[in-house]
Amino acid sequence: MSNPQETFQHECSELLTAMEDALLQLEEQPNDPDLINEIFRSMHTIKGTSGVFGFDDVVSFTHIIENLLDEIRANTISITDDLIALLLKTSDHTKTLVDAALNETTISDEEKELEQQLRDDLHGFLGADLGVEEIDSDESSPDEVREITTDASSVVNEYWHISLRFDADVLQQGMDPISFIRYLQKSGSVLKVSTISHTLPIDDSFDAEQCYLGFEIEYDSNCDKQDIEQAFEFVRDMCTLYILPPRASISLYSEMIDSLPEENMRLGEILLASGALTNTELDEVIAEQTELKGKSADSTSPSIGELLVGNKAVHQEVIDCAVDKQSRVKSSKPAANTVLRVDADKLDNLINLVGELVIAGATSNMLASKLGDEKLLESMSSISHLVEEIRDNALDLRMVQIGETFNRFRRVVRDVSKELGKDIKLHISGAETELDKTIVEKIADPLMHLVRNAMDHGIEQAEDREANGKSLQGNLKLNAYHDSGFIVIEVQDDGKGLDRDRILAKAMEKNLVGDGQVLNDHEVYRLIFEPGFSTAEKVTNLSGRGVGMDVVRQNIEALRGTVDVNSKKGEGSTVTIRLPLTLAIIDGFLVKVGQSSFVIPLDMVHECIDLDEGEDPSNGNMQGYLSLRGEVLPFLRLRDFFRESSGNLTRQSIVVVKYGDQQAGFVVDELLGELQTVIKPLGKILQNLKGVSGATILGSGAVAVILDVPNLIHRAVKTSHLENTNDANQHVQTLH
Numbered sequence: 057m058s059n060p061q062e063t064f065q066h067e068c069s070e071l072l073t074a075m076e077d078a079l080l081q082l083e084e085q086p087n088d089p090d091l092i093n094e095i096f097r098s099m100h101t102i103k104g105t106s107g108v109f110g111f112d113d114v115v116s117f118t119h120i121i122e123n124l125l126d127e128i129r130a131n132t133i134s135i136t137d138d139l140i141a142l143l144l145k146t147s148d149h150t151k152t153l154v155d156a157a158l159n160e161t162t163i164s165d166e167e168k169e170l171e172q173q174l175r176d177d178l179h180g181f182l183g184a185d186l187g188v189e190e191i192d193s194d195e196s197s198p199d200e201v202r203e204i205t206t207d208a209s210s211v212v213n214e215y216w217h218i219s220l221r222f223d224a225d226v227l228q229q230g231m232d233p234i235s236f237i238r239y240l241q242k243s244g245s246v247l248k249v250s251t252i253s254h255t256l257p258i259d260d261s262f263d264a265e266q267c268y269l270g271f272e273i274e275y276d277s278n279c280d281k282q283d284i285e286q287a288f289e290f291v292r293d294m295c296t297l298y299i300l301p302p303r304a305s306i307s308l309y310s311e312m313i314d315s316l317p318e319e320n321m322r323l324g325e326i327l328l329a330s331g332a333l334t335n336t337e338l339d340e341v342i343a344e345q346t347e348l349k350g351k352s353a354d355s356t357s358p359s360i361g362e363l364l365v366g367n368k369a370v371h372q373e374v375i376d377c378a379v380d381k382q383s384r385v386k387s388s389k390p391a392a393n394t395v396l397r398v399d400a401d402k403l404d405n406l407i408n409l410v411g412e413l414v415i416a417g418a419t420s421n422m423l424a425s426k427l428g429d430e431k432l433l434e435s436m437s438s439i440s441h442l443v444e445e446i447r448d449n450a451l452d453l454r455m456v457q458i459g460e461t462f463n464r465f466r467r468v469v470r471d472v473s474k475e476l477g478k479d480i481k482l483h484i485s486g487a488e489t490e491l492d493k494t495i496v497e498k499i500a501d502p503l504m505h506l507v508r509n510a511m512d513h514g515i516e517q518a519e520d521r522e523a524n525g526k527s528l529q530g531n532l533k534l535n536a537y538h539d540s541g542f543i544v545i546e547v548q549d550d551g552k553g554l555d556r557d558r559i560l561a562k563a564m565e566k567n568l569v570g571d572g573q574v575l576n577d578h579e580v581y582r583l584i585f586e587p588g589f590s591t592a593e594k595v596t597n598l599s600g601r602g603v604g605m606d607v608v609r610q611n612i613e614a615l616r617g618t619v620d621v622n623s624k625k626g627e628g629s630t631v632t633i634r635l636p637l638t639l640a641i642i643d644g645f646l647v648k649v650g651q652s653s654f655v656i657p658l659d660m661v662h663e664c665i666d667l668d669e670g671e672d673p674s675n676g677n678m679q680g681y682l683s684l685r686g687e688v689l690p691f692l693r694l695r696d697f698f699r700e701s702s703g704n705l706t707r708q709s710i711v712v713v714k715y716g717d718q719q720a721g722f723v724v725d726e727l728l729g730e731l732q733t734v735i736k737p738l739g740k741i742l743q744n745l746k747g748v749s750g751a752t753i754l755g756s757g758a759v760a761v762i763l764d765v766p767n768l769i770h771r772a773v774k775t776s777h778l779e780n781t782n783d784a785n786q787h788v789q790t791l792h
Contacts, residue, residue: 244277
């Protein structure tokens with residue numbers, strides 16, 4: 057695929073996503089003209105660009121959609137749920153047609169049948185009685201119709217004057233000139249329309265597909281010039297348009313110009329800032345001046361002001377005021393912001409190279425420390441600082457907002473709620489929260505399972521909610537925020553909550569819980585993530601087969617994250633996902649146990665405590681409890697857990713780690729300090745190794761294991777080796 061087509065595919069995807077979001081918002085705000093314009097703009101752009109590439113099937117289909125949207129803009133078709141549903145389906149099918157055109161394939165017979173049905177439905181809406189009101193027109197002969205003269209002052213009155221001349225082929229482009237005039241009535245009153253028909257042929261040269269008419273319009277509105285011009289935005293390149301303000305606006309423009317800050321501005325910028333000129337008008341007059349200058353033998357051309365007055369775009373009084381303002385300042389040109397698209401593979405390669413740079417920097421630092429050269433150490437310190445900045449900036453390039461992923465679920469919630477016969481509203485917060493692009497892509501499927509599960513199992517039918525004193529409309533919330541170097545994503549519903557007794561009974565039936573085993577609420581709720589577990593009474597299209605929640609946990613744990621659930625019967629449930637911000641490079645804390653080195657993610661390290669000889673808290677056990685400033689702290693001896701050989705230890709340390717609301721201690725032999733860590737994935741043989749989430753290469757070339765802190769904290773907290781709290785107290789020692 058060529059680069060222009062790749063760009064079109066990307067932009068088309070963005071436009072269709074924007075269109076879908078706008079349609080979902082339009083369902084709640086059916087009278088919002090900005091949303092309607094955004095939808096029309098998206099489809100118009102897709103149609104136009106498809107025509108450039110010769111994608112006739114796309115153009116043919118989108119042309120009908122565009123006609124319907126044009127009537128919606130003109131207020132001749134009302135927004136209904138059925139219309140929104142139809143437009144959403146057309147958006148989906150447009151993507152299918154674009155993909156087929158780009159891949160040079162044809163759509164399937166089933167998709168062709170769907171397209172025909174969509175075309176029939178679209179024509180059904182277009183064929184309805186639109187209730188079009190006749191527009192007043194001047195019945196005088198063409199010779200008697202008043203034309204705009206070169207002297208702009210001759211048409212100055214109490215109302216806006218719009219002079220409109222359409223190109224001959226505007227009808228062939230799918231545009232209805234009258235619809236744009238009707239659209240003006242949404243923001244004001246069209247007082248008079250004079251039809252200019254002197255170009256209309258009266259012989260056999262007449263072509264029914266050509267437009268021969270022009271219009272002179274008297275318009276009463278409180279809109280500004282930019283707003284009026286936007287009414288013709290989608291036909292702007294197919295017409296000649298002049299907009300002259302009423303007499304009252306001339307003095308208003310002069311006052312606006314006088315009140316502008318004393319900054320260096322060009323004439324066009326002054327007129328734009330005051331509202332007397334639009335961007336389109338300025339672009340046109342600059343192009344005209346450039347063309348005239350190229351034709352002139354002495355390289356001279358009329359000034360911008362002269363051309364604007366000659367084109368009847370701005371009154372002479374306004375130009376004079378702007379020139380007077382300009383004479384007091386010097387002209388300048390503001391800098392423009394630019395955005396550059398970068399291929400994702402190139403960005404991944406950059407991150408990998410930065411990772412290797414971090415490892416090489418660590419090696420150089422180690423060698424400099426051994427040599428003990430102060431100047432070399434100082435130089436390496438500066439290089440390390442720069443490498444750290446490069447690392448942070450490179451990782452920032454990969455960070456994207458999670459809002460785009462959240463917004464995809466607006467359509468899901470809408471469709472699934474209608475399928476279930478429930479009224480459910482989606483609430484989104486924390487959309488601006490950023491995390492690694494790779495994680496965003498991989499978290500979409502687990503979130504989909506959780507959202508659909510909450511709608512199917514969690515939120516009740518309207519009659520059940522009413523009986524329980526709840527609002528008829530169910531609420532589903534997606535929230536994201538940062539917490540100690542992690543991103544937390546919450547999926548919350550206000551449904552019936554989890555049934556503890558039912559879950560426990562089902563777990564015992566499947567031998568997931570032994571007889572007499574006592575579980576707290578938190579442990580019971582976590583059983584829903586076990587493979588094959590389901591309490592659904594019947595299998596539906598959405599759930600009930602016992603797959604989904606266990607896949608959610610597996611996918612999240614594969615991202616070095618955790619998933620948890622809290623619930624209150626009758627009030628709802630909250631599923632909480634915790635994920636690292638990035639999967640590439642982290643700040644770590646290096647410790648030594650026996651002959652091996654381990655890395656603990658620095659964001660999870662809370663504090664370090666030294667233990668003197670003889671104060672080993674384990675008393676021969678791998679895990680236990682100790683008291684830290686009056687609070688019970690579970691601990692885990694990494695030496696025993698990883699079966700490292702024991703030696704003569706003169707001292708040990710405890711690294712206190714925290715993950716979410718859980719805290720534990722790791723007993724280690726030596727604290728080696730902070731370092732930048734490049735995460736290397738484990739091979740297939742080691743992927744299921746408990747307590748390990750990855751590996752890294754140290755400056756010495758040795759391999760260090762990165763600890764899976766959440767898993768180890770969970771093991772430390774477990775009391776399987778302790779029969780009761782009294783046994784735990786026997787292991788408690790006090791640290792100061």
